[in-house]
Amino acid sequence: MRQPKIIVVGGGLAGLMTTIRVAEAGIPVDLFSIVPVKRSHSVCAQGGINAAKNQKGEGDTVDKHFDDTIYGGDFLANQPLVKRMCEAAPGIIDLLDRMGVMFNRTPEGLLDYRRFGGTLYHRTAFAGATTGQQLLYALDEQVRRHESEGKVKKFEGATFLSAVIDKGGVCRGICAMDLRSMEVKTYAADALVFATGGNGAIFGRSTNSVVCTGSSQAALFQQGVDYANGEFIQVHPTAIPGEDKLRLMSESARGEGGRVWVPRSPADKRAPRSIPEAQRFYFLEEWYPKYGNLVPRDIATRAIHRIVYQEKLGIDGQPAVYLDVTHIPRETLDRKLEGILEIYEKFCGVDPRVEPMKVFPAMHYTMGGIWVNAEDQATNVPGIYAAGECEYQYHGANRLGANSLVSCIFGGGIAGPAAVKYAKNLEKGAESTPSAVFDAERKRQEEKNQKLISQDGSENPITLWRELGDVMTEHVTVTRINKNLEMADAKIRVLQERSKKINLSDRAKWSNQTLNFARELENMMVLARVITLGALARNESRGAHYKPDFPERDDANWLKTTRAKWVNNDIQLTYEPVDISLIKPRPRRYDAAK
Amino acid sequence: MSSTTTQPDTSYLLRKLHSFTGLLPVGAFLAEHFWSNSSALVSRAKYDATSQELQTIPFRLIVEWGGIFLPMLFHGGYGIYIWLRGKSNVSAYPWVGNWLYVTQRYTGLIAFAYIGWHLYTERWLTHGTSTYESVAMDMQNPWYLTFFVVGVLASSFHLGVGIWNFLCKWGLAATVRAQQAAGQFGALVGVAFSVVGILIILSFRFDWHPFSAYLPPTK
Amino acid sequence: MAETKQVIVSVKRQAGPKEGARWEEFSLRWRPSMNVIICLRDIAENPVTRGGQKTTPISYDSNCLEEICGSCAMLINGRARMACSALVDQLEQPIRIAPMSKFPLVRDLAVDRQFMFESLKRVKAWIPIDGTYNLGEGPRVSPEIQEKGYPLSNCISCGNCLEVCPQVNEHNQFVGAAIISQVRLFNMHPTGAMNKSERLAALMGPGGIQECANAQNCVHACPKGIPLTESIAEVNRDAWKQALLGWLAG
Ligand SMILES: Cc1cc2nc3c(=O)[nH]c(=O)nc-3n(C[C@H](O)[C@H](O)[C@H](O)COP(=O)(O)OP(=O)(O)OC[C@H]3O[C@@H](n4cnc5c(N)ncnc54)[C@H](O)[C@@H]3O)c2cc1C
Ligand code: SF4
Numbered sequence A: 001m002r003q004p005k006i007i008v009v010g011g012g013l014a015g016l017m018t019t020i021r022v023a024e025a026g027i028p029v030d031l032f033s034i035v036p037v038k039r040s041h042s043v044c045a046q047g048g049i050n051a052a053k054n055q056k057g058e059g060d061t062v063d064k065h066f067d068d069t070i071y072g073g074d075f076l077a078n079q080p081l082v083k084r085m086c087e088a089a090p091g092i093i094d095l096l097d098r099m100g101v102m103f104n105r106t107p108e109g110l111l112d113y114r115r116f117g118g119t120l121y122h123r124t125a126f127a128g129a130t131t132g133q134q135l136l137y138a139l140d141e142q143v144r145r146h147e148s149e150g151k152v153k154k155f156e157g158a159t160f161l162s163a164v165i166d167k168g169g170v171c172r173g174i175c176a177m178d179l180r181s182m183e184v185k186t187y188a189a190d191a192l193v194f195a196t197g198g199n200g201a202i203f204g205r206s207t208n209s210v211v212c213t214g215s216s217q218a219a220l221f222q223q224g225v226d227y228a229n230g231e232f233i234q235v236h237p238t239a240i241p242g243e244d245k246l247r248l249m250s251e252s253a254r255g256e257g258g259r260v261w262v263p264r265s266p267a268d269k270r271a272p273r274s275i276p277e278a279q280r281f282y283f284l285e286e287w288y289p290k291y292g293n294l295v296p297r298d299i300a301t302r303a304i305h306r307i308v309y310q311e312k313l314g315i316d317g318q319p320a321v322y323l324d325v326t327h328i329p330r331e332t333l334d335r336k337l338e339g340i341l342e343i344y345e346k347f348c349g350v351d352p353r354v355e356p357m358k359v360f361p362a363m364h365y366t367m368g369g370i371w372v373n374a375e376d377q378a379t380n381v382p383g384i385y386a387a388g389e390c391e392y393q394y395h396g397a398n399r400l401g402a403n404s405l406v407s408c409i410f411g412g413g414i415a416g417p418a419a420v421k422y423a424k425n426l427e428k429g430a431e432s433t434p435s436a437v438f439d440a441e442r443k444r445q446e447e448k449n450q451k452l453i454s455q456d457g458s459e460n461p462i463t464l465w466r467e468l469g470d471v472m473t474e475h476v477t478v479t480r481i482n483k484n485l486e487m488a489d490a491k492i493r494v495l496q497e498r499s500k501k502i503n504l505s506d507r508a509k510w511s512n513q514t515l516n517f518a519r520e521l522e523n524m525m526v527l528a529r530v531i532t533l534g535a536l537a538r539n540e541s542r543g544a545h546y547k548p549d550f551p552e553r554d555d556a557n558w559l560k561t562t563r564a565k566w567v568n569n570d571i572q573l574t575y576e577p578v579d580i581s582l583i584k585p586r587p588r589r590y591d592a593a594k
Numbered sequence B: 001m002s003s004t005t006t007q008p009d010t011s012y013l014l015r016k017l018h019s020f021t022g023l024l025p026v027g028a029f030l031a032e033h034f035w036s037n038s039s040a041l042v043s044r045a046k047y048d049a050t051s052q053e054l055q056t057i058p059f060r061l062i063v064e065w066g067g068i069f070l071p072m073l074f075h076g077g078y079g080i081y082i083w084l085r086g087k088s089n090v091s092a093y094p095w096v097g098n099w100l101y102v103t104q105r106y107t108g109l110i111a112f113a114y115i116g117w118h119l120y121t122e123r124w125l126t127h128g129t130s131t132y133e134s135v136a137m138d139m140q141n142p143w144y145l146t147f148f149v150v151g152v153l154a155s156s157f158h159l160g161v162g163i164w165n166f167l168c169k170w171g172l173a174a175t176v177r178a179q180q181a182a183g184q185f186g187a188l189v190g191v192a193f194s195v196v197g198i199l200i201i202l203s204f205r206f207d208w209h210p211f212s213a214y215l216p217p218t219k
Numbered sequence C: 001m002a003e004t005k006q007v008i009v010s011v012k013r014q015a016g017p018k019e020g021a022r023w024e025e026f027s028l029r030w031r032p033s034m035n036v037i038i039c040l041r042d043i044a045e046n047p048v049t050r051g052g053q054k055t056t057p058i059s060y061d062s063n064c065l066e067e068i069c070g071s072c073a074m075l076i077n078g079r080a081r082m083a084c085s086a087l088v089d090q091l092e093q094p095i096r097i098a099p100m101s102k103f104p105l106v107r108d109l110a111v112d113r114q115f116m117f118e119s120l121k122r123v124k125a126w127i128p129i130d131g132t133y134n135l136g137e138g139p140r141v142s143p144e145i146q147e148k149g150y151p152l153s154n155c156i157s158c159g160n161c162l163e164v165c166p167q168v169n170e171h172n173q174f175v176g177a178a179i180i181s182q183v184r185l186f187n188m189h190p191t192g193a194m195n196k197s198e199r200l201a202a203l204m205g206p207g208g209i210q211e212c213a214n215a216q217n218c219v220h221a222c223p224k225g226i227p228l229t230e231s232i233a234e235v236n237r238d239a240w241k242q243a244l245l246g247w248l249a250g
């Protein structure tokens, strides 16, 4: 029998889970990643992972987890697969537990759970404040085990450039570039799974890691892979402002009792500790008495923006509010939140156990992503699958905290076997594809490199990127106004023009990071436009997408998935209905019981 | 390093042997040697008697070679091999442990040279019949005296740090606190040996016998 | 306002593993809470030396920018540390930045730390699970074990502990503190313990735990504050016991 071959691009949680599943099926996998997979962005996840195990006897159930997820996502997610995810979640925790994740424990030796945003239950399993790191390592270790048994071959330090798609529109492999030798090569495979993560870099500064550029998603998009719900971008309410990165201050800080406040009087210049209780404005608790500090992210973010920009109550007139954990016993803080508090201390030089932290919202997560079907993570191009943050399936218009890790692992767990099944059923595998198809794709990519290296111009890719980030952050995040969105799109197109005059200032053929970045930048700009145009078109407010001119959710016209397509070298928006067969949409309100 | 090996590599065994010989028998011999030489602090005669006593222990050659000379040669020789495979970086990382790492190598070398020379002069040339008289004569030479002092201090230091290393490297002191305690213990041993060693040298140099009062009064 | 403050940075440049090295100095505009990564980005945006010479952007590794991915280790003012958490205001100027010296150089500040990942393979640094299908809950783990294991599992494979170790160098293949500590972690876990003797055996092979000479630099250099000396001592104890028993029992 023909031995199929699978390529996985991306080694975060989703990619590693996919890899393990394929290796378990006895099929060889090539795993590509820009960074050594152990350094993938998933390590940044702090707070935890959701599963309704009802370990605290609060009557939590899978159905409630499902309902919270759909409701939190403002009814934009296709429901059946989300339900399957919530059903699978407890099993996923068990699996991770078996893999040796050092989850926090109860005195009985069982897993401990904490509360997270958008729910009233203790549903979030956690390993200190570095849950993502711990989960990623567990999967990384399993992949290393398969690698040492020869089932997995890693290509770390290689970047995906494009898919190899034959005349019949079937994917037959990838074209990738070694980031040291800068050599461009093609690799044949019967099926590909993409797990390339988020796209924070499009917004310049975000809570994401450096390699989260969305570049592969954009490259695939330009090869005919549809992109869905791009306009849904989650802005996290609490991040530490910084010039290189907006470092997240996890929701778990509030889950453990952290409170958000500002001085009631904007003129109050006293040190936070000397401001008496009565003169502090705990605005989340006052505005949303039921969920208090744990309202979903979009709501908390808008509340902070309102405090700072409308009420003018930001600390010292700056765009910042206090996130206060100083009233929590030090021992609890050290045991449950040490990792994140250390980040604050390290990067701000202030001990958050003693002084309230100053935080402000930051771009954090993309709900939108590669379009996949509602059964098995397949995209619209035969042979290409996607899982993890790079696809759009699970979180609708807004993701709940601690739901991403579970969706990454669940999605990867489906995508792997689906790709195997597809590859096994292929009548003709990649090996029968004429080599001319591969050569043509490689040439196309080599020519791109050559052009970039040899062109003379005046533009610097980093400058262009900063400008892109500024436009996107200002107009396409928390508050969206059509006029501004139009302007933003025009600005991006100007940047695209200017990028044709990029001067690389490095023409080396060895480890040329500038060349790769310039390539990524081109792709980022395409995805930036997909996001902006999607936002412009959607005249309603839903989840993370908020338009003051259209402040209500409009189910009659907009309860539909945006599906962007690449037609004649341009973006075309199409729409398709959302599967709401399980829970009927109802208004989403966090100021009262739902 | 292969994942299928079940037997420890020779380098592992040699390392362990190196560490072990440092404490036993070399360290133990050092302790015994300091102890018996302390008899000089009592009187000349006591020293000569002890010295004579040691020359008449049964199986002397076997004890000397198997228990002292060969282990010492191995410990010193392999120690130098280890030294050559390390690459000290104390100028970049001037931490206490790192200083000890470096000093352990130099004191080891000094101690090795000193003990070798000491054995050669006091054991070989004299065929083990060194007397208080002859040693005291040697000590009048300032070069000789300096070498003795440096040698004794280096050996004591090396032993003290060695004890600390031993307790850590065999996992007998594992926690941070236990390792601190082990360090203090090592330091104590090092200081005690230095003091006793210097006292012995002083005894020979100045014909000084502070414990002579222990002797029954001579008529 | 006073004239703008400058930050002087001196970077060791090397175009490839076989090229010669040279130092280049840059003068950058100071901003509050600037770190070394921001300096490198500034240089990439305007690759001109202090002397006005055009040069190339600097190659270096980074990803998370919050000291959790382990990418950005380099020598900053002579010491191995993470660039993303190295705040300019806490560094003496000119800030000297050089690549780690114990790993093969790629270009400029980027090095190849594959050796560490290979070592993890050799010591079977994983829990041997039967499969990812549903097999129920994992073993019970007491909070005490969790509190011991969790810090160990924080190792980000940055390589700082190898960089500062006098015993890690071209003469020997010492796996370094990180790997030994990982062995302790996996041996501690109820399921992981099933491979305990294999892991210990691997650590008694060439380049194994015996190469440790107790300089204890690793524990000072670890950005994650992992109790490495404790790990080494514990694994050492398990190792010689296993060696002795294996020898006595044949
Ligand atoms: C600061 C922070 C905290 C978070 N906390 C939580 C939390 O507590 N709970 C929760 O559920 N979620 C959390 N999230 C979200 C969650 O971490 C991410 O959504 C998730 O880790 C994404 O995983 P992934 O596998 O999809 O992608 P990633 O982990 O981002 O991995 C992407 C992989 O793709 C590779 N790659 C990318 N592009 C290419 C290319 N062109 N060629 C080759 N390889 C490529 C990368 O090298 C990497 O290996 C948090 C996110 C952030 C930013
Ligand atoms: S043990 Fe510490 S210093 Fe060593 S690799 Fe791990 S995190 Fe880095």
Ligand code: FES
Binding pocket: C061, C062, C063, C064, C065, C066, C067, C068, C069, C070, C071, C072, C073, C082, C083, C084, C085
């Ligand atoms: S960039 Fe991840 S540790 Fe510095």
